Amino acid sequence: MLKRSSQWRAIVFIATVVTSPVAGQEGSTDYAKGALIAERACSLCHDVTIDESDPPENKVPSFVKIANEPHQSADRLAENILFPHRDMPQFSLDAPSDLRDVTGYIMSMRGKK
């Protein structure tokens, strides 16, 4: 069961995603901040930079791999981050813009590898 504060956070994020689609905010995405968040909150499990390759035994997909999945989009990413898969913990991103920045950072690797 989520703590009340996490539920509230999730609601705030969902409201943000619904009222301002991530993909529609390209101008304001802070990629450097996204990279920082990825390093801080995601690199424990994921390979988060474009130079990191996935060792075959690694069960967690790298961000390059995630970015280049067919039909990948910023909105789909945001959903996966907000409603994590089984092994993925719920994150507390500090501000709604964190979600936009980290999805923007991941999507910036699309088509680059």
Ligand code: HEC
């Ligand atoms: C504790 C380990 C862990 C951390 C930390 C973590 N993840 Fe994950 N993540 C996973 C695992 C494991 C999967 C694969 C889940 C599955 O396939 O069921 C995954 C899957 C994903 C997916 C879906 C990939 C797809 O195929 O569409 C996205 C997007 C994602 N993670 C983003 C993030 C972001 C962004 C962060 C940091 C804010 C993060 N993850 C932090 C373990 C983690």
